Amino acid sequence: MARPILLAVDDDVNELEAVVEDLRRQYGAAYRVMSATGGQAALDMLAQLKMHQEPLALLMSDQQMPGISGVEFLERAQALYPEARRVLLTAYADTDVAIRAINSMHIHYYLNKPWDPPEEKLYPVLNDLLEDWQAGYPRSFAGLRVIGNRWSLKDHSVRNFLSRNHVPYRWFDLAENEDALKLLEERQLDPGHLPVVLFADGSSLVDAEPATLAERVGLSTQAAQDFYDMVVVGAGPAGLAAAVYGASEGLRTLVIESVAPGGQAGSTSRIENYLGFPSGVTGAELGRRAHAQATRFGAEFLTQRATGLRIDGQYRFVQLGDGREVSSHVVLLASGVHYRQLDIPGAARLRGRGIYYGAALVEAVSCKGEEVFVVGGANSAGQAALHFAKFACKVTMLVRGDGLSATMSKYLIDEIGRTPNVAVESRTQVLEAYGESRLEALKLSGPQGEHRVLATSLFVFIGAAPATGWLPASILRDEKGFILAGPDLRTGGKLPEPWQEPREPFLLESSVPGVFVAGDVRHGSVKRVASAVGEGSIAVQFIHQYLAGF
Numbered sequence: 337m338a339r340p341i342l343l344a345v346d347d348d349v350n351e352l353e354a355v356v357e358d359l360r361r362q363y364g365a366a367y368r369v370m371s372a373t374g375g376q377a378a379l380d381m382l383a384q385l386k387m388h389q390e391p392l393a394l395l396m397s398d399q400q401m402p403g404i405s406g407v408e409f410l411e412r413a414q415a416l417y418p419e420a421r422r423v424l425l426t427a428y429a430d431t432d433v434a435i436r437a438i439n440s441m442h443i444h445y446y447l448n449k450p451w452d453p454p455e456e457k458l459y460p461v462l463n464d465l466l467e468d469w470q471a472g473y474p475r476s477f478a479g480l481r482v483i484g485n486r487w488s489l490k491d492h493s494v495r496n497f498l499s500r501n502h503v504p505y506r507w508f509d510l511a512e513n514e515d516a517l518k519l520l521e522e523r524q525l526d527p528g529h530l531p532v533v534l535f536a537d538g539s540s541l542v543d544a545e546p547a548t549l550a551e552r553v554g555l556s557t558q559a560a561q562d563f564y565d566m567v568v569v570g571a572g573p574a575g576l577a578a579a580v581y582g583a584s585e586g587l588r589t590l591v592i593e594s595v596a597p598g599g600q601a602g603s604t605s606r607i608e609n610y611l612g613f614p615s616g617v618t619g620a621e622l623g624r625r626a627h628a629q630a631t632r633f634g635a636e637f638l639t640q641r642a643t644g645l646r647i648d649g650q651y652r653f654v655q656l657g658d659g660r661e662v663s664s665h666v667v668l669l670a671s672g673v674h675y676r677q678l679d680i681p682g683a684a685r686l687r688g689r690g691i692y693y694g695a696a697l698v699e700a701v702s703c704k705g706e707e708v709f710v711v712g713g714a715n716s717a718g719q720a721a722l723h724f725a726k727f728a729c730k731v732t733m734l735v736r737g738d739g740l741s742a743t744m745s746k747y748l749i750d751e752i753g754r755t756p757n758v759a760v761e762s763r764t765q766v767l768e769a770y771g772e773s774r775l776e777a778l779k780l781s782g783p784q785g786e787h788r789v790l791a792t793s794l795f796v797f798i799g800a801a802p803a804t805g806w807l808p809a810s811i812l813r814d815e816k817g818f819i820l821a822g823p824d825l826r827t828g829g830k831l832p833e834p835w836q837e838p839r840e841p842f843l844l845e846s847s848v849p850g851v852f853v854a855g856d857v858r859h860g861s862v863k864r865v866a867s868a869v870g871e872g873s874i875a876v877q878f879i880h881q882y883l884a885g886f
């Protein structure tokens with residue numbers, strides 16, 4: 337496959353040559369460096385490249401150009417190459433324009449000229465951007481093919497699992513793509529046992545599911561060691577932060593994650609308010625980076641579901657979905673929350689067949705050109721609506737309250753207002769979902785009374801619940817299932833029965849000594865990426881103090 341392209345645009349020929357020289361010196365071996373002396377010339381060039389399906393990784397444009405400005409060029413280029421990283425080159429005086437462009441045009445970065453030495457001021461930024469681009473670029477398509485049915489929960493889970501773990505695959509919908517049946521017939525496979533995954537070596541997995549697929553796509557499902565200092569359950573922001581701090585400070589750390597690193601954040605389209613990412617970061621990207629960082633420090637990851645917790649003296653045992661156990665001194669529960677289910681007739685039957693919980697980024701592309709409904713009025717619903725708006729012809733947000741201002745951040749409300757194909761229907765609720773094998777219609781109740789609308793996809797974001805049912809009764813929880821820790825364990829000034837230690841529990845310690853809790857799953861936590869990261873990091877400090885007592 338051709339090397340991906342880096343395109344530099346500047347009307348000042350001397351400056352353009354200098355940029356090209358810097359790019360070639362560092363990236364010439366892996367990328368083709370191209371240039372254009374103006375916005376229009378660059379757009380013409382992009383149209384040609386697109387026609388020939390050439391891969392393009394990066395656009396770097398000067399802001400001050402006659403005719404088409406840098407911001408305008410980058411905005412128009414986005415329509416042709418939405419995945420390419422967009423960098424604006426500015427003089428110091430244009431910094432305000434650049435910051436506005438981050439908000440409105442989603443440019444990824446701005447660089448003040450000059451950037452001498454490039455080793456310090458240019459390459460680190462571009463390395464980061466190119467790494468992000470590569471992570472989403474199916475260059476190394478490994479020949480994995482998934483054959484299934486779009487309107488099936490099982491098939492949806494497999495696609496979601498592969499996407500969340502950054503495993504490239506090609507999707508064949510049995511109902512839409514005639515090659516799908518051919519592929520099955522060639523291998524004498526039964527279309528009644530979907531999804532089928534075909535591997536590059538000619539083998540196949542029938543009735544595939546995440547647990548059986550994990551090992552086949554190179555994810556580890558068995559612990560490498562007999563014993564760990566710390567076992568973390570959940571690789572969301574809280575668990576990943578604990579893994580980075582724990583492993584970097586010498587704790588033998590094992591992280592158990594049932595889906596993929598990133599947690600709920602991994603399913604979000606773009607987190608715009610996490611410190612240090614001025615143009616936002618996708619949850620998947622944050623998860624990928626943190627996973628790489630924790631692995632670099634020696635943390636080990638298992639793709640497994642934790643199904644039980646057993647305490648034996650000073651040892652803690654986490655039971656896994658495949659029946660095995662892992663043992664440690666300390667367990668950190670960082671299993672977060674999952675979406676509350678819609679409690680209306682038809683919703684359970686149509687789950688994964690048109691009704692989805694969470695952002696389900698994997699479904700966004702399938703909704704191309706369709707109308708999509710989103711239930712909920714909080715930030716998560718707003719982010720999802722904006723993401724679907726890039727693919728669907730119309731996104732309708734169904735909001736129970738009077739509007740979005742009480743439940744959503746202003747930056748998202750503003751962006752929804754600027755997006756022409758997103759409509760908000762306030763004081764509206766879903767009463768019923770219709771359809772047998774897939775969602776076909778919804779009954780809504782709104783200001784104009786009850787009515788029925790045709791619908792193929794409904795994405796639900798109506799609050800979250802912790803999945804803590806697998807824990808023993810000795811881990812005390814509040815009435816909603818969130819885990820109590822530290823000072824919250826006291827009722828009427830007294831510590832609960834299970835706590836038999838002569839000392840006070842540490843701030844993030846549960847009712848069982850040596851079992852800690854961090855992030856969304858903790859009672860009273862602030863449900864944000866930054867607070868989950870903070871709690872995961874702080875927990876490690878208390879874990880050190882606990883271990884010092886051995």
Ligand SMILES: Cc1cc2nc3c(=O)[nH]c(=O)nc-3n(C[C@H](O)[C@H](O)[C@H](O)COP(=O)(O)OP(=O)(O)OC[C@H]3O[C@@H](n4cnc5c(N)ncnc54)[C@H](O)[C@@H]3O)c2cc1C
Pocket residue numbers: 569570571572573574575592593594595596597598599600601603604605606607608609610640641642643670671672673674694695715716717719720803806854855856857862863864865866868
């Ligand atoms: C759509 C959406 C948009 C959001 N946008 C923002 C935003 O813009 N800014 C912001 O600050 N916050 C945002 N949030 C909130 C933020 O994502 C959460 O507060 C944060 O992810 C909590 O981190 P956590 O590690 O506690 O839990 P989670 O992110 O929920 O991670 C928990 C992990 O544990 C795993 N797990 C659960 N049970 C088990 C088990 N039994 N065995 C193994 N693994 C298990 C799950 O698969 C999951 O990966 C958003 C949330 C959503 C859903």
